[in-house]
Each structure stands twice: as structure tokens, then as C-alpha cells.
């Protein structure tokens with residue numbers, strides 16, 4: 001069964017339509033990359049999938065593991081296994097990543113009828129996942145994202161993803177702002193998390209990330225639509241030629 | 255209405271969890287306030303004559319004063335003649351034996367999580383339990399006495415330790431200080447007294463739990479804590495009241511004194527009944543709390559978590575008289591529904607090289623109003639005074655208000671006074687971020703609020719920090735979307 005089926009999804013903000021009919025199917029074990037010019041609607045799609053209320057879904061449907069995703073509250077979607085690594089992670093003063101994740105992990109466990117992890121079990125899990133993305137304990141004890149460098153924020157997002165073990169991970173420009181070493185670490189982390197039961201949607205501007213996280217499909221978003229899809233070689237072509245030819249094709253079609 | 259707003263309105267309807275009443279046979283003074291009322295109270299407490307005289311002087315002074323109304327809140331005038339000023343359970347222990355405490359009263363405290371049986375108590379915390387107008391028992395008195403610490407009810411102190419009482423009671427807050435302090439001095443019925451002698455580090459936390467139960471009765475407690483030279487004591491006060499649809503008056507006075515190198519740490523978790531969702535009922539909380547750093551290198555620190563009361567008027571202050579003394583004030587004040595709080599502190603620098611620190615966090619939700627009012631005063635001879643003030647306001651929803659009234663008076667050029675203030679809202683993006691990790695909105699608010707208060711909560715003794723955290727969540731239950 002497909003994990004995610006997006007069908008003719010339209011969404012707008014303040015009467016302005018941003019997503020103009022998106023259709024996309026993601027199966028377990030797959031990695032999809034979404035590329036496309038600034039402002040084309042990539043982050044909007046991610047937010048709508050995660051359930052952000054500021055966007056209004058005007059038509060279309062989304063099924064997640066056979067359930068109506070659009071009917072669920074954001075926290076339910078998360079507990080069902082949807083994870084969004086934010087393009088701009090939010091600061092929460094006074095709350096450490098550790099404390100934040102302890103709450104998140106236990107809320108998720110509660111939703112499926114599991115007992116909360118005690119401090120020892122939780123720390124054990126932390127240690128494991130920390131080595132996966134090579135993140136530092138001191139960072140995790142600091143207030144969440146407060147004063148983190150751009151790269152630290154992104155790495156922290158991936159660490160959270162590792163802790164929450166989602167079915168579907170959506171990475172919104174997790175590569176921007178990362179130096180080469182950090183990029184490799186993050187990509188390695190994702191690759192280690194990959195298995196035949198989960199899937200990833202990777203939003204990026206750079207083909208470089210896709211050298212490490214090799215996608216099964218590449219889609220190009222332009223003006224609220226997925227206007228072109230292909231294999232991983234499409235990313236190379238885009239890197240080479242830019243978006244103009246895509247834009248032209250799209251205009252011809254319209 | 256957006257979902258967020260809907261949830262917000264729902265939340266502001268959280269229930270007060272301590273609102274039960276206790277059915278126990280009580281002795282209640284007739285309503286009204288005259289010199290006879292004061293004689294009645296004094297006689298009930300078997301007070302020495304000097305003390306009755308002091309009360310009467312306070313009363314005569316009070317009659318000449320008028321109720322202050324400069325606070326940022328509104329309420330209907332209080333009629334001081336319709337309520338009673340004394341209520342006590344009929345069955346009272348004769349000596350210090352807890353077995354004689356009325357079982358209903360004992361059960362009440364058990365229900366509140368306060369066990370009066372010493373073997374069941376958390377070790378490390380001695381409790382004085384005050385039920386309406388009287389102390390019903392103080393635990394661990396003997397262990398404390400062994401190291402020279404006196405910890406007992408105020409009534410007992412007035413009878414047993416007249417020298418200390420005459421020397422210190424009213425020395426920091428004289429009865430003429432303000433309207434409510436004068437009223438308290440005239441009619442106060444009980445409270446706690448602690449004296450830690452020279453060089454003694456009090457071996458356990460001291461605490462008082464105030465429970466207001468009787469109807470139409472005010473509670474006027476009086477607390478006095480003294481750390482002698484080089485002594486240290488940490489004290490915690492907790493309070494709750496049943497849900498009543500009439501407002502109840504609570505006017506307390508707390509005095510702290512620290513002699514040379516003495517230190518008093520005073521923490522409050524105030525959770526009087528705040529009134530219902532529509533603003534009916536609730537406790538009027540008019541409190542005068544002041545500490546005197548009398549000796550050099552002395553320290554006084556106030557930490558308060560204020561979640562209850564319909565109206566709060568309270569400014570725990572420190573007079574920095576001794577050279578090199580330190581004063582601190584850490585506060586979290588939460589208001590929800592129709593609660594109104596006007597709270598803050600005064601730091602009075604008189605001695606040289608004194609430091610004070612103020613960290614005040616207010617959280618307003620529902621239709622409530624919360625104000626920080628603070629004064630930092632540096633006297634002419636107070637060389638090298640240092641003050642750091644930080645006051646932050648957090649708004650939950652858009653029907654509430656937060657206000658800041660900082661006053662600074664500096665008469666010495668060497669002073670360094672720093673003031674920082676911020677106002678923020680719990681951001682929709684913060685809540686969404688939490689939601690996206692599987693954390694529901696209520697849990698998210700509680701997480702964010704606790705993070706926001708971290709610096710203050712960290713000041714509380716461990717056991718109480720956990721309680722305070724839970725309390726914050728409960729007070730804000732349902733207040734955000």
C-alpha cells in the first residue's frame with residue numbers, strides 16, 4: 001500500500017492560492033526529492049502536510065497510511081509518524097532539547113498505549129541517536145534552538161527525527177547552511193534511518209545533497225504545481241541548466 | 255472564530271482543584287470589627303497584656319487610615335464589618351500531640367498532600383499547618399529544638415518567647431506601615447515563627463501551609479523569621495482555599511530579619527481560590543512582606559509563584575541596611591480568567607556595596623490583568639549599589655493585559671542600576687513546532703511556560719519546584735490554542 005497519496009491538493013493563504021493542484025504518491029522505502037525556484041510552494045506543501053492552520057486547504061485529498069490526513073490535528077499526524085524538519089526551526093527559551101524530546105517521545109508512546117520511558121531508558125536512547133548524527137550533549141542541554149548556529153539548528157532537527165523514528169520524514173532545506181562535513185553527517189544520519197518501511201521527502205535547492213541521499217524520484221515544483229518528475233539525473237540536469245527551461249515548458253503547457 | 259481561539263476560550267475554564275470544603279465544628283467570632291473583637295482574639299490566644307495593648311494601638315491607628323487604591327485593579331468596596339475575624343476548629347490539641355488534631359482537619363491536610371504525621375512526612379521539611387485562624391500543629395519541633403532552632407506557631411511564640419517577639423515583631427513592618435498591615439496587626443490570629451540561632455544552618459526546610467476553610471472569615475496571618483549571625487534558613491509557604499462565591503479577605507504580614515552573615519530564603523507557592531470563570535468569588539490577597547538585611551554580608555531572597563487569588567496586592571521587599579548585603583526577588587505571577595494581580599518588589603539600598611537582583615515573570619491569560627510594580631531606591635550614602643532588574647511579560651491570547659511600573663530613585667552617583675524588560679506572546683509557530691513533534695497544545699503551553707519561568711522555578715527547593723510546575727500547568731489549563 002502506498003504510504004502517502006496526495007491528490008489534486010489546493011491550498012491558499014489569505015485568499016491567495018499557493019498550491020494549485022499537487023498530486024504525489026510516496027511508497028514505503030522511497031526517497032523523493034522536491035526542487036524548484038524560490039517561492040514556488042515547497043515549504044507550503046510541507047506545512048500543509050504537517051497541518052499548519054495558517055494555510056487553508058481548498059480542495060483535494062491526502063491519505064497517509066490509508067487515513068485521511070487532512071482530518072487530523074498536527075499532533076495526531078506527528079504521532080502517526082509524520083515528521084517535518086523545519087526550514088526555520090523555532091526557539092523555545094528555557095526548554096532544553098532533551099526535555100523537549102522527552103515530552104515528545106512520551107506523548108507519542110502514550111498515543112499508542114505504551115508506558116513513558118523512564119530517565120534511564122530515555123538516556124540510553126539519546127546516546128544511541130546522538131552517535132548517529134554526532135551531536136554534542138552540551139547542545140542538547142541548551143534552550144532549544146536559542147542561539148544555535150544555522151548548522152546546529154539543522155543538525156538538531158535531524159537528531160529529533162532520529163529520536164522520533166518517523167514513518168515519513170519531510171526535510172525542508174535541511175542542507176542549506178551546512179558546511180560540507182555537517183552535510184555529510186546529516187546525510188549519513190538520514191541514510192542510516194532509511195529502511196524499507198519508511199520514506200523521505202527531501203526539499204532542496206542543491207544536487208549536492210542528493211549525491212549523499214540518493215533519491216528514487218526528483219520532482220520540480222513551479223508556481224504551486226509539480227511540473228516535472230524524473231529520476232535522480234533530473235537533479236543534475238537542473239543544476240546544469242537552471243529553471244528557465246522548466247518555466248518555459250510549464251508556460252507552454254498552461 | 256478560529257480553532258485556536260476556540261481552544262483558548264475553552265482553556266480559560268479550568269477548574270480549581272483545591273476547592274473542597276471541610277465539615278468540622280468551628281468556633282467563630284461574631285461578625286464585625288470593634289475593640290471587643292480584638293480583645294476576644296487576644297483572650298482566645300491567652301496573650302500577655304503587652305500584646306493586647308499593641309494590637310489595640312494598631313487598631314486605633316487603622317481606623318484613621320483609608321484603603322489604598324493605587325493598584326492596577328478594580329473591586330467592589332470591602333465591608334470590614336460583615337465578616338468574622340476568628341474561626342478555629344473546636345477540637346484542638348492541647349500540647350504538641352498531633353493525635354489530638356480533629357481527624358477532619360487532618361484529612362483536609364492529607365488531601366492537600368500535607369501529612370501531619372511526622373513519620374510520613376518528607377524528611378527534610380518541617381511543617382506548621384494553619385487552618386483558618388489557628389495553627390493546628392507543627393512537625394519536627396523536637397529535632398529542630400535540639401539544634402536550637404525555634405519553629406512554632408506565632409501564638410505559641412507570643413506566649414513562650416516574649417523577648418524575641420518584643421524585639422522583632424513589627425520591627426520591619428510597623429503597624430503604621432500601611433492600611434492592611436495595620437489591620438493585620440490588630441486582628442491577626444496565627445502564623446509561623448522561626449528563629450535560627452547564631453551560626454546554625456537550619457537542618458531542614460521549614461514550611462507553613464495555610465488553609466482557609468470557614469465562610470465569611472478573613473485570614474490574617476503573621477509570620478516572623480529571624481536568622482541570627484551566620485545562620486541560614488530556607489522557608490516555604492503554601493496556601494489554598496475552598497471555592498466560595500463570596501470574596502474572602504486575606505491580609506498577611508511577613509517579616510524577615512537577617513543579622514550579620516545571616517541568610518533567609520523565603521519561597522511562596524500562592525494558590526488561593528482565584529474565583530470562577532466568570533470572576534465570581536475568589537480571595538482578595540493584600541499582603542505586606544518585607545525583609546531586613548540588618549547585618550553586614552546578610553542575604554534575603556524572596557521567590558514566589560503566584561497562581562491564585564482574585565486580586566493580588568503584594569510586594570515582597572528587602573531593606574539592604576547592612577553593608578555588603580544581598581537582596582533577591584524571583585517571581586512568577588500567573589493570572590487567568592478575571593484575576594488581577596499587581597505585584598513586584600522594593601529594593602532599598604541603604605548600606606554600602608549592596609547588591610539586589612529582581613527577576614519578575616508575569617503570565618496573563620483569559621481576561622486577566624497582571625502588573626509588575628517595582629521600586630529600586632538607592633540612598634545617598636549607599637555607595638556602590640548594584641541592581642539588576644529583569645521583568646518579562648508573556649501574554650496568552652488577546653484579551654489579557656500586562657503592565658510594568660518600574661520606579662528607580664538613585665541618590666548616589668556610584669550606583670549601577672540595570673533594567674531589562676520584554677513582552678512576548680506564546681507564538682503560534684512555537685505551538686505548531688511542538689504539535690509537529692506530537693505534543694498537544696495544552697502540553698505545549700505548559701512546556702513553553704515552564705521554560706519561560708525556568709530561572710525562577712530553579713530557585714525553589716526541589717520538591718516544591720515540581721509542585722509549582724504542575725500548578726502552573728493547571729492554572730493555565732485550556733488557556734491557549
Ligand SMILES: Nc1ncnc2c1ncn2[C@@H]1O[C@H](COP(=O)(O)OP(=O)(O)OP(=O)(O)O)[C@@H](O)[C@H]1O
Pocket residue numbers: 013018036037038039040041042043044045054087
Ligand atoms: N504565511 C504566509 N503569508 C503570506 N504568504 C505566504 C506565507 N507563506 C508562504 N507564502 C507565500 O507563498 C509562496 C510560496 O512560499 P514557500 O515558502 O512555500 O516557497 P518555497 O518554495 O519554500 O521557497 P524557498 O525555496 O524560498 O524556501 C511565496 O510567494 C510566499 O511568499
Ligand SMILES: [Mg+2]
Pocket residue numbers: 042043044087172173
Ligand atoms: Mg521553503
